[in-house]
Amino acid sequence: xxxxxxxxxxxxxxxxxxxxxxxxxxxxxxxxxxxxxxxxxxxxxxxxxxxxxxxxxxxxxxxxxxxxxxxxxxxxxxxxxxxxxxxxxxxxxxxxxxxxxxxxxxxxxxxxxxxxxxxxxxxxxxxxxxxxxxxxxxxxxxxxxxxxxxxxxxxxxxxxxxxxxxxxxxxxxxxxxxxxxxxxxxxxxxxxxxxxxxxxxxxxxxxxxxxxxxxxxxxxxxxxxxxxxxxxxxxxxxxxxxxxxxxxxxxxxxxxxxxxxxxxxxxxxxxxxxxxxxxxxxxxxxxxxxxxxxxxxxxxxxxxxxxxxxxxxxxxxxxxxxxxxxxxxxxxxxxxxxxxxxxxxxxxxxxxxxxxxxxxxxxx
Numbered sequence: 001x002x003x004x005x006x007x008x009x010x011x012x013x014x015x016x017x018x019x020x021x022x023x024x025x026x027x028x029x030x031x032x033x034x035x036x037x038x039x040x041x042x043x044x045x046x047x048x049x050x051x052x053x054x055x056x057x058x059x060x061x062x063x064x065x066x067x068x069x070x071x072x073x074x075x076x077x078x079x080x081x082x083x084x085x086x087x088x089x090x091x092x093x094x095x096x097x098x099x100x101x102x103x104x105x106x107x108x109x110x111x112x113x114x115x116x117x118x119x120x121x122x123x124x125x126x127x128x129x130x131x132x133x134x135x136x137x138x139x140x141x142x143x144x145x146x147x148x149x150x151x152x153x154x155x156x157x158x159x160x161x162x163x164x165x166x167x168x169x170x171x172x173x174x175x176x177x178x179x180x181x182x183x184x185x186x187x188x189x190x191x192x193x194x195x196x197x198x199x200x201x202x203x204x205x206x207x208x209x210x211x212x213x214x215x216x217x218x219x220x221x222x223x224x225x226x227x228x229x230x231x232x233x234x235x236x237x238x239x240x241x242x243x244x245x246x247x248x249x250x251x252x253x254x255x256x257x258x259x260x261x262x263x264x265x266x267x268x269x270x271x272x273x274x275x276x277x278x279x280x281x282x283x284x285x286x287x288x289x290x291x292x293x294x295x296x297x298x299x300x301x302x303x304x305x306x307x308x309x310x311x312x313x314x315x316x317x318x319x320x321x322x323x324x325x326x327x328x329x330x331x332x333x334x335x336x337x338x339x340x341x342x343x344x345x346x347x348x349x350x351x352x353x354x355x356x357x358x359x360x361x362x363x364x
Contacts, residue, residue, distance in 0.1 A: 093196025
């Protein structure tokens with residue numbers, strides 16, 4: 001039986017209409033029951049959305065976002081494991097899973113949403129071995145998708161547009177979408193800062209890897225941690241990712257072949273822009289680590305990050321409560337295999353990243 005629950009249940013009727021219109025209402029007929037439930041939930045949420053904005057809107061907009069830390073890296077590069085480790089430190093705030101799902105009402109209905117999420121969420125993510133929970137960090141990209149059109153999460157709901165959405169919502173070839181993204185992103189981070197009583201935020205949205213200029217326009221004092229992984233593993237892991245999550249999120253069908261083409265294209269698009277901007281950052285604003293150096297050596301790498309950004313004592317991570325089960329000993333890598341033809345294709349198409357990140361082609 002189909003699971004009818006969907007993250008878009010946390011959006012508004014207007015935003016859902018804009019998304020459907022942007023995709024010419026091309027929803028697979030098998031997804032109609034899910035879409036009907038989403039529409040019903042959007043309508044039921046509307047009074048609470050209006051009420052939360054009425055009560056908290058001015059306070060949120062007057063909140064200052066202080067030196068947010070952005071974790072960069074193409075999907076499946078270890079960004080989740082990194083933010084799980086950092087979020088064990090109580091000095092930070094982050095976008096929690098239940099907040100990503102319902103960004104419009106996280107203040108008004110927070111305890112209720114947290115309770116529902118604890119019941120509804122699986123214990124582990126479907127594409128890997130990472131735990132899930134209402135208070136664990138999630139990608140603010142999903143919150144952005146429920147706030148407006150300018151979000152790459154919509155590429156998971158309408159995967160035929162994945163590359164086009166990368167151009168519009170990550171590289172910002174669409175100026176109107178850039179303005180909308182900046183407006184919604186600032187409001188989201190102000191709301192999260194307000195909810196976290198002014199604490200410094202750590203954020204993880206993989207397609208922020210291409211958004212460095214836009215992030216700096218909003219937060220000139222932002223800090224960036226980039227985690228990079230062998231491109232061959234990134235490609236094979238993304239294949240598995242979309243095979244696992246698209247059946248749960250996509251409102252239209254797409255073949256594995258077409259999704260693999262999207263992976264090839266979007267990786268190049270993201271890193272072509274990243275390579276132009278990341279090296280220009282002041283050393284005090286950027287830090288880069290390798291996935292292969294991080295896994296199994298988490299405390300050492302975390303301490304290096306803390307020293308680089310003057311974040312205080314890293315031993316708080318080992319002592320913080322509530323995240324004990326997310327420690328390094330809980331992390332297990334999935335094993336992937338690629339054909340020789342796939343390895344050659346990735347080595348050819350992503351050659352610049354192999355060279356810049358110093359990975360040997362065709363070897364892992």
